Every structure is written in structure tokens, then in C-alpha cells.
Amino acid sequence: MPASEVTIWGRRYPLQIVALDAKPSVTFERERVILNVRPGSDAACRAATMYAWHKSVLRAAAAELIEKWQARLGVSVAACTPRRMETKWGSCTPHTRRIRLNTELVKKPPDLLEYVVAHELAHLRVPNHGKAFVAILDEHYPAWREARARLNESPPAARRKTATKHRESIAMSILPPKGRTGLARLIAAIGYSRAGIAAAFKGEAAFRQIVALNAVLVPLAFFCPVNRGERALMIAVCLLSLIVELFNSAIEAVVDRISEERHPLSKNAKDMGSAAQSVALALIAAVWGVILLG
Ligand SMILES: [Zn+2]
Numbered sequence: 001m002p003a004s005e006v007t008i009w010g011r012r013y014p015l016q017i018v019a020l021d022a023k024p025s026v027t028f029e030r031e032r033v034i035l036n037v038r039p040g041s042d043a044a045c046r047a048a049t050m051y052a053w054h055k056s057v058l059r060a061a062a063a064e065l066i067e068k069w070q071a072r073l074g075v076s077v078a079a080c081t082p083r084r085m086e087t088k089w090g091s092c093t094p095h096t097r098r099i100r101l102n103t104e105l106v107k108k109p110p111d112l113l114e115y116v117v118a119h120e121l122a123h124l125r126v127p128n129h130g131k132a133f134v135a136i137l138d139e140h141y142p143a144w145r146e147a148r149a150r151l152n153e154s155p156p157a158a159r160r161k162t163a164t165k166h167r168e169s170i171a172m173s174i175l176p177p178k179g180r181t182g183l184a185r186l187i188a189a190i191g192y193s194r195a196g197i198a199a200a201f202k203g204e205a206a207f208r209q210i211v212a213l214n215a216v217l218v219p220l221a222f223f224c225p226v227n228r229g230e231r232a233l234m235i236a237v238c239l240l241s242l243i244v245e246l247f248n249s250a251i252e253a254v255v256d257r258i259s260e261e262r263h264p265l266s267k268n269a270k271d272m273g274s275a276a277q278s279v280a281l282a283l284i285a286a287v288w289g290v291i292l293l294g
Pocket of ligand 1: 119123129
């Protein structure tokens with residue numbers, strides 16, 4: 001295999017491709033990136049393996065920064081999704097408190113990821129780029145103009161054109177040693193080929209919220225003045241919401257994993273998953289309402 005290099009957090013490392021009859025994985029050892037793939041695997045398989053790793057690493061790095069900036073700005077993020085983006089480094093939907101980060105950010109020095117995280121989280125306080133928004137950045141990230149200029153030196157769209165040629169070198173990253181979390185180490189240890197789904201479960205704040213809802217409602221059901229059949233039904237609909245959210249997270253993870261571009265079918269799949277969860281939550285309200293009030 002031809003020798004090649006990968007850029008990670010602003011530094012270049014040699015890439016070594018190893019043919020191994022095992023589940024594809026990526027490891028970072030002694031200043032080298034090692035891609036383990038089955039003998040005869042094609043370029044698409046190698047790129048997909050590295051992209052999955054790339055995303056899981058960005059997710060882990062972003063999680064730490066989000067924690068820091070949530071505290072600093074007094075906001076909370078419902079979910080953070082790394083994805084390929086053609087024109088933006090990040091985006092934020094304030095009313096759902098979801099942010100998306102361009103996976104290309106793992107090639108950049110870590111402070112640029114931090115700037116994008118700070119920027120998107122600031123949108124949870126001010127949705128536009130007006131004076132109030134600038135004031136927040138001036139106060140909490142004074143070097144933001146310099147960071148923005150460095151990002152704009154290589155806009156995502158310009159990279160996109162060379163994505164096919166350089167896909168391997170783009171699709172790789174690691175965390176700076178200090179920033180490596182238990183999650184990142186765990187994923188590094190067990191291999192990255194299918195870790196995207198596991199990471200999605202870990203990374204889905206929506207799932208944690210449903211768990212919290214169950215942690216409140218299921219015990220509460222035991223204190224309600226209802227008969228055993230009613231109590232069983234009340235608990236069953238709660239647990240159903242948990243099952244639905246597991247599938248919902250799985251769908252999101254799978255869609256993010258298999259599609260490199262935004263696609264109407266991907267959007268449909270995600271919307272349907274969200275709709276299923278809305279129905280499940282409505283079912284809880286209806287069943288509890290009928291039993292307790294009816
Ligand atoms: Zn913005």
C-alpha cells in the first residue's frame with residue numbers, strides 16, 4: 001500500500017495500513033496512525049472505517065468542550081452530532097438545543113474546535129449574530145476573530161472538492177493525549193468499525209432524558225392509588241418510550257454513519273424516529289391521564 005499521511009488536530013502523522021483478518025479498526029500508536037482492514041478491502045471500506053473513528057473521536061473531544069462551555073455560558077445542549085457539512089463548520093438549532101459540528105474540524109488545531117463549540121453554544125443564548133452575540137464571544141472567547149479567520153482560510157466547501165482524493169487523510173483524527181476520555185480509550189480498544197452506534201447511544205442526550213423520565217415515572221407509579229393492572233400499564237408505556245428512543249438513536253446513528261451527504265430519505269428516517277418518540281410520549285400522557293384522572 002502506498003505510504004500516506006494523516007492530519008490530526010493540526011499535526012501530520014504517517015498512516016500505516018495493515019491487512020488483518022479481523023473487524024476493521026484504527027489505532028494510534030507511537031506517533032503513527034494504523035488502519036487495520038481485511039485483506040483485499042476496497043478504498044470505500046477503508047474510508048468508512050476511518051470516518052467512523054474520526055467521528056467518534058470528534059464526538060468525544062466535543063463532549064468535553066461542550067461540558068466546559070455549557071458551564072461557562074449557562075446553557076445546555078440536548079445533542080451534538082458530528083457530520084460532513086459542505087458550507088459550515090458548525091450549526092445550532094436553538095429551540096431543540098441541538099448542535100452539529102463539521103467532522104473536518106478534527107484536522108484543525110484543537111482551539112478551532114473550541115471556537116466552533118463556543119460559537120454554537122452562544123447561539124443558545126442569542127440565535128443571531130447581532131451585538132448581543134458578539135458581546136458574549138468578546139467576553140468569553142476574546143480571540144474569536146482570529147479563530148474565525150483561520151477557519152475561513154480553508155472553508156469546508158474548498159476541502160469538499162478534494163474530499164475524494166484525500167478522503168483517507170481527511171477522515172482521521174485522534175484526541176490530544178490530555179483530552180483523551182475514557183470513552184475514547186474504550187472505543188480505541190474495541191475497534192471503531194461499528195462503534196458509531198455505541199457512541200450515538202452514549203452521545204444521545206435525548207436518550208438520557210428518556211431514562212430520567214422513566215426514573216421518575218416508574219417509581220411514581222408505585223405510589224399512585226391504582227390497581228395492579230393499571231400500574232402495570234402505566235409502567236409499560238414508560239418502558240415503551242425507552243425502547244422507542246433506543247430505536248430512534250439507532251436510526252440516527254445509522255443514518256449518520258451511512259450517508260455522507262444530506263439526503264431527503266435520511267431526513268425522513270430521522271423525522272419518523274422523532275415522530276415515533278412523540279407518539280410514545282403522547283401515549284404515556286394519555287394512559288396516565290385516563291387512569292389517574294378518568
Ligand atoms: Zn453562528
